[in-house]
Amino acid sequence: MKSKRNENEVVAKIERRFGLAKRNGLVLSLGDDAALWKATSGWRTVLTCDWFLEGTHFLRDKHPADAVGWKCLARAVSDIAAMGGEPRCFLLSLALPGELTGKWLDRFLGGLRRASRALGCEMAGGDTTKRDEVLINVTVIGEVRRGLEIRRSGARAGDLLFVSGTLGEADLELRQLRRTRGMAKPENAALRKHLYPRPRLELGRWIAEKRLASAMMDLSDGLSTDLSRLCAASGLGARINADSLPVSLLAKSSDAEALALHGGDDYELLFAVRRKNAGLVPRRFRGLRLTQIGEITKARKLLLTTGDKTIPLTSGGWDPFLRN
Amino acid sequence: MKSKRNENEVVAKIERRFGLAKRNGLVLSLGDDAALWKATSGWRTVLTCDWFLEGTHFLRDKHPADAVGWKCLARAVSDIAAMGGEPRCFLLSLALPGELTGKWLDRFLGGLRRASRALGCEMAGGDTTKRDEVLINVTVIGEVRRGLEIRRSGARAGDLLFVSGTLGEADLELRQLRRTRGMAKPENAALRKHLYPRPRLELGRWIAEKRLASAMMDLSDGLSTDLSRLCAASGLGARINADSLPVSLLAKSSDAEALALHGGDDYELLFAVRRKNAGLVPRRFRGLRLTQIGEITKARKLLLTTGDKTIPLTSGGWDPFLRN
Numbered sequence: 001m002k003s004k005r006n007e008n009e010v011v012a013k014i015e016r017r018f019g020l021a022k023r024n025g026l027v028l029s030l031g032d033d034a035a036l037w038k039a040t041s042g043w044r045t046v047l048t049c050d051w052f053l054e055g056t057h058f059l060r061d062k063h064p065a066d067a068v069g070w071k072c073l074a075r076a077v078s079d080i081a082a083m084g085g086e087p088r089c090f091l092l093s094l095a096l097p098g099e100l101t102g103k104w105l106d107r108f109l110g111g112l113r114r115a116s117r118a119l120g121c122e123m124a125g126g127d128t129t130k131r132d133e134v135l136i137n138v139t140v141i142g143e144v145r146r147g148l149e150i151r152r153s154g155a156r157a158g159d160l161l162f163v164s165g166t167l168g169e170a171d172l173e174l175r176q177l178r179r180t181r182g183m184a185k186p187e188n189a190a191l192r193k194h195l196y197p198r199p200r201l202e203l204g205r206w207i208a209e210k211r212l213a214s215a216m217m218d219l220s221d222g223l224s225t226d227l228s229r230l231c232a233a234s235g236l237g238a239r240i241n242a243d244s245l246p247v248s249l250l251a252k253s254s255d256a257e258a259l260a261l262h263g264g265d266d267y268e269l270l271f272a273v274r275r276k277n278a279g280l281v282p283r284r285f286r287g288l289r290l291t292q293i294g295e296i297t298k299a300r301k302l303l304l305t306t307g308d309k310t311i312p313l314t315s316g317g318w319d320p321f322l323r324n
Numbered sequence: 325m326k327s328k329r330n331e332n333e334v335v336a337k338i339e340r341r342f343g344l345a346k347r348n349g350l351v352l353s354l355g356d357d358a359a360l361w362k363a364t365s366g367w368r369t370v371l372t373c374d375w376f377l378e379g380t381h382f383l384r385d386k387h388p389a390d391a392v393g394w395k396c397l398a399r400a401v402s403d404i405a406a407m408g409g410e411p412r413c414f415l416l417s418l419a420l421p422g423e424l425t426g427k428w429l430d431r432f433l434g435g436l437r438r439a440s441r442a443l444g445c446e447m448a449g450g451d452t453t454k455r456d457e458v459l460i461n462v463t464v465i466g467e468v469r470r471g472l473e474i475r476r477s478g479a480r481a482g483d484l485l486f487v488s489g490t491l492g493e494a495d496l497e498l499r500q501l502r503r504t505r506g507m508a509k510p511e512n513a514a515l516r517k518h519l520y521p522r523p524r525l526e527l528g529r530w531i532a533e534k535r536l537a538s539a540m541m542d543l544s545d546g547l548s549t550d551l552s553r554l555c556a557a558s559g560l561g562a563r564i565n566a567d568s569l570p571v572s573l574l575a576k577s578s579d580a581e582a583l584a585l586h587g588g589d590d591y592e593l594l595f596a597v598r599r600k601n602a603g604l605v606p607r608r609f610r611g612l613r614l615t616q617i618g619e620i621t622k623a624r625k626l627l628l629t630t631g632d633k634t635i636p637l638t639s640g641g642w643d644p645f646l647r648n
Contacts, residue, residue: 008553027368031557032476033406033541034372034466039363044351048358049415049463051453056419082357091373093461095380127461129375137417137451137461139373142358152356217357229332233355 010101010128014092017109018116018123024088026122035124037089037141044149046142048079054134062177064186065104067195068136069111075220076138077119078199078267082218083151084208085144086201087121092138095131111186119201148208150271152233155215157298159272161238162281164203164288167223168259169248170194170266197267203285204269212280213271222262225315226270228302234272240294240313242306261304262316272296334425334452338416341433342440342447348412350446359448361413361465368473370466372403378458386501388510389428391519392458393435399544400462401443402523402591406542407475408532409468410525411445416462419455435510443525472532474595476557479539481622483596485562486605488527488612491547492583493572494518494590521591527609528593536604537595546586549639550594552626558596564618564637566630585628586640596620 015030022029028036039045052072054060063071077087092112096105116123121140173194177184184191199218207213215234219226223240231238240261247256273281281290297303302313339354346353352360363369376396378384397414404411416436420429440447445464497518501508508515523542531537539558543550547564555562564585571580597605605614621627626637 028473028475033403034370034409036407036468036473037369037371039369041365045361045363045369045465046358047361047413047415047448047463047465049417049449049451049461051417051419051451051459051461053419053453053455053459056453056455079357083360085358089371091371091463093373093375095375095377124371125373127373127375129377129380131377131380135375135377135459137373137375139371139415139463141369141371144360149352149360151352 007128010105013105014109017113021122024120024122026089026124029122029124035089035091037124040143042146043143044146046080046083046085046144047139048076049137049139050076050079052136052138060134062184063195064184065107066111066186067184069108070115070196072136072138073112073115073119073121074197074199075267076140077121077201078218078220080140080142081199081201081204082216082269083144083149084204084216085142085149086205087119087140087142089122089124090138090140091124092126093136094126095129095135097132098130100134119199144208148211150208150213150216152215152217152230155230155234155236155272155296156274157236157296158275159214159296160275160278160292161270161272161294161296162290162292163219163246163268163270164200164290165266165268166246166248166289167219167266167268168251168256168263170197171259171263172248172251174265194265197265199267200269200288203288206285207271210280212277213273216269216271219266219268219270220264222264222316223270224261224302224313228315230270231300231302234296235300237297237299237301238294239297239303239305242304244291244293246289246291261313331452334429337429338433341437345446348444348446350413350448353446353448359413359415361448364467366470367467368470370404370407370409370468371463372400373461373463374400374403376460376462384458386508387519388508389431390435390510391508393432394439394520396460396462397436397439397443397445398521398523399591400464401445401525402542402544404464404466405523405525405528406540406593407468407473408528408540409466409473410529411443411464411466413446413448414462414464415448416450417460418450419453419459421456422454424458443523468532472535474532474537474540476539476541476554479554479558479560479596479620480598481560481620482599483538483620484599484602484616485594485596485618485620486614486616487543487570487592487594488524488614489590489592490570490572490613491543491590491592492575492580492587494521495583495587496572496575498589518589521589523591524593524612527612530609531595534604536601537597540593540595543590543592543594544588546588546640547594548585548626548637552639554594555624555626558620559624561621561623561625562618563621563627563629566628568615568617570613570615585637
């Protein structure tokens with residue numbers, strides 16, 4: 001009788017799993033026309049939303065429902081980290097086929113619940129409907145102390161560019177997942193960064209509190225694509241040093257550089273630091289590597305330097321409108 | 325070369341149309357990882373989101389892009405009206421085919437822009453991607469003065485039930501649209517309520533300021549379905565008087581009652597008022613009819629009274645999970 005499960009029952013299932021949270025400023029969450037939330041005085045509200053669509057962002061026969069639940073929230077929260085903010089609550093818009101409202105939905109909600117706990121981001125509400133394919137949209141409401149928010153547009157020529165973690169690993173794991181038959185195992189450590197990305201919330205907050213970055217963003221579509229956006233917002237260019245890139249040691253050396261430059265889904269932070277403050281950036285932040293990969297330039301183009309050769313760096317990251 | 329239009333160009337088109345608004349508390353809108361917004365002191369933030377999906381909520385060959393743009397925002401704003409709040413800003417998540425990024429997108433943004441102006445709700449940001457079908461999700465951020473918010477759950481037995489406007493018209497217009505060949509004309513006045521619904525913001529605010537309603541919600545899925553939700557939230561039931569229903573005069577008399585009870589998409593307000601305050605509800609509010617249609621009962625069921633006959637009222641409104 002799965003197909004007879006109606007919208008009220010789907011909503012009830014979500015309510016049972018998440019309860020009616022009154023944390024993080026939430027005054028009223030599920031079960032009404034809208035949620036009510038109290039902003040913190042002296043802070044600014046940070047607003048972001050993200051698609052997570054079957055066939056575009058995940059594959060139903062490859063990605064476990066638990067990982068879908070985790071990742072749809074984690075990637076939206078990553079935008080909050082990129083502003084130096086803290087997540088507070090989220091809205092879940094979920095469309096799914098009737099036959100997935102049983103076990104699949106339970107597992108999806110399980111992963112989402114763990115992400116909600118781990119990231120300190122409470123379920124505030126949402127919208128559900130029926131659809132042939134699983135469609136997800138997540139809106140995250142966060143906060144950042146007034147004046148500490150870090151935009152994309154504050155970079156100046158001469159600023160040094162840093163990234164957190166290693167680059168290209170999530171894309172490498174996706175390739176591996178595509179080669180493997182059947183569903184990925186949620187517990188497969190070799191797929192962890194692709195299935196269960198961790199937004200760099202602590203790092204983002206620390207950078208904001210120290211006022212260390214002139215510009216910051218998260219890497220979701222690949223360094224070459226995202227860097228071009230940061231540069232466009234600042235009206236500047238950048239030069240990247242290929243030999244400095246924190247490539248994945250798991251990749252074949254022939255692939256490693258391309259993966260680091262163009263691979264998507266890393267959710268690492270890219271940030272610019274005034275040259276005089278570069279010494280304040282540690283090599284590691286709570287175990288997470290921080291690497292200087294280049295600098296901001298006055299000339300409005302992206303360049304890639306390898307040894308003493310410099311070539312233009314073209315955006316080769318994820319762009320849905322350029323895919324077939 | 326439409327298919328070569330990339331994501332940055334789609335975003336640029338949206339930015340050109342909406343500009344970077346700094347009204348309504350917006351500090352930073354498009355072009356960064358997230359938007360920044362300043363809540364008003366002494367007010368609560370109201371959060372809601374709504375799907376608007378091709379094939380489920382609209383038909384690409386029947387609904388003009390301009391109306392799709394208007395309605396996707398208007399219906400989400402209706403949830404703010406239902407809390408007694410005022411809209412401030414919205415996030416647009418838009419997935420669409422490459423071939424619709426030309427004229428279709430222009431017209432869609434045109435309708436959305438007019439709704440944004442008319443409803444006083446500024447574009448704050450969003451997410452775009454490519455997809456075979458048009459998928460829309462809109463998050464609206466509103467505000468309501470602390471203590472004035474109206475929930476679904478405050479009704480008491482004996483409260484009288486009121487609705488605004490007439491019921492069933494939008495569904496009647498949809499039937500008419502389905503019978504007509506080709507695309508609806510945006511200027512067709514006979515389809516206005518279906519194509520260009522007007523959320524009852526002024527009425528909602530007035531009811532909140534007067535503290536007139538014990539419970540309120542907007543009618544999106546049909547009275548019989550939505551009323552059951554209001555009753556469930558309050559732990560009560562209701563009796564509706566069929567002869568009092570403000571039916572559409574355009575409907576055949578044989579259809580009018582069923583349309584008023586079960587027709588969706590009206591975006592009128594349903595509210596409960598303590599019996600002693602019923603005299604404070606005018607027959608018209610700024611030209612908009614207000615009608616007493618029944619009362620809240622202690623018995624947890626929905627009943628429909630016609631003359632001296634009373635029968636159970638079953639929810640027959642819109643439920644996507646019960647459709648084929």
